[in-house]
Amino acid sequence: MKRYFVITKQSASNSHINEQDLLPASCKLITGIAVNATVKQESELVDITQDMIFPQRLISDLLLSDGITNLFYSYLRTRASEAESKDFFETDILPDIVNILSQNLKYTCLSQDEQASFNNSLAELFHTQFADYLYNEAGIFAKGKNISSLEFANLIAQETLTFAYLHKSDVFLRPLKAYKRPEPYECGNISLLVNGNSFLLRDYMITANRKVRNMSKEVIPFHEPLEVNSNIHTVFKSNKNSSDNTITIRIYIEYEHERITT
Amino acid sequence: MEKQENIKKLQVVKFEVKKGQTFEFNGNTKTEHDRIKGIFLRLSNPQALPGATLRVWIDDTEIIPDDTEVALLHHNDDMSIKDVAFPMDEKAKNSPVRIIYKDDSENLAVSDSYNVRVYLLAEVEKKK
Structure with a gap:
């Protein structure tokens, strides 16, 4: 059965991100990944x-x-x-x-x-x-x-x-x-690394405020076996297009979950 | 042995969410359903989608992790239900359902509140 894990990162006023997160213990095989960025803006009526x-x-x-x-x-x-x-x-x-x-x-x-x-x-x-x-x-x-x-x-x-x-x-x-939907724009590049040096994504361009589709269409498929207690390393380079806005980046990790049967 | 096709059923959970509210729903799946095979949502005002997140447990198992965007599970008119439903396979039979829905539409949605409908795709195993 597939399970999901969400990592949320925020980049305020064009700041870069360079952080590591521990993946859940049951995550032994990554089968897909999806990235989405939203920027909260006051939208006009x-x-x-x-x-x-x-x-x-x-x-x-x-x-x-x-x-x-x-x-x-x-x-x-x-x-x-x-x-x-x-x-x-x-x-x-x-x-x-x-x-x-x-x-x-x-x-x-x-x-x-x-x-x-x-x-x-x-x-x-x-x-x-x-x-x-x-x-x-x-x-x-x-x-x-x-x-x-x-x-x-x-x-x-x-x-x-x-x-x-x-x-x-x-x-x-x-x-x-009607509220005007904020215009989508490219906000920066993201790289995701697991197992120390294995890239899941490398300089992947993120478009903020784009129209998201449903989960099965968003997920980019992977087959990445993980070591025990793996970290995921997130590097985001902002392209300085976001002025004062805060970008919320969510990374969805789809993984194979082994059901423990007793 | 021939493979038995199970009977498909639907369970709907409806609640009203106010702007900026975090809504927690606690309930149970129907006793007559055997398994929950999928989940999807529809909002009465899709303009409230950006930023809204949710977390779902069924049968005390976290199916949808905290901070998952509702937009990824939302059903639009141009999609078939089969494509949009988030797949799962959990026990129904009166098991607990817990949904935490967080709205983030202070500056977006038109009206002060809107309805959220959560659809659970259920199956009843065919008796021989």
Whole structure:
């Protein structure tokens, strides 16, 4: 069975390290080694936005609900002129569509305030741009002349969905604050010696703050039998890139552990 | 004799860690499980990973030594559980589990506390 042993070293303000540690008595065969360095830095908080999932099914379901299909679509499409029809749409139909959407599009990831501001931006988007989109780009007035009321309601539902989708990157996002991950940088070379003169690592470049993977991917395999009561000698040469920060270097030693069976 | 495939089970240990806190968990493995074959963790806020360390004993054997970084045992979405699980082979059957988790995220994590889930991969030996 594999066992692990951790040695932690700290290098403050670019100091070098030259130290020896006793390995555990049961460590007779080193099978791998992993080295990781982290530097604790004050990281700044930055504002980011995260895209939220576009609720396509929810919107199409809402638009098929009675509240919307029973609106006066027939009255709307039989208006004499396009301007009159648009006026009627803006005063009588649009507020209902906006209400139904903003009351029912709820995101559990948003706080109350965030949800309110999401509703506001959704309502504002529809109030300012939706009528123009329907009449100028979708050509709802011309298309509505020769179809039934139900088909017309469906057409508006379809266009509402398309409109929402086209503006999804303006509305369907969530403001977040995130800590900026410290940038990785090369902080120095490490050499590890066992058995007096046998190098496990020699001038191995350490990158601080790199993204670590899981243990099995980090370990560099070795096959190094040890003498009894072995020491491990750690030599770290800083490359003076760390200014005032303290580097924490952790050395993971993987070894074969003999289970004592009684 | 044919080799018997054992039944794989999972045990989850969940606890809440506050910023800068050292949390000690003491519990037991499930009686109906025979062996613990692996361990991995997930944090509800992976931003708290840098600097966090842990130490684990199962059945009074130190499996993960003091000061081991949690990042080495953390499961990301782009990895299979088999790859990430830290292999071990210890007796389950109500044996004690002790986990000491040290947070080091004073200047990192967004929220004041987060949940840590420790997954123990267990096996039940098939009865003939």
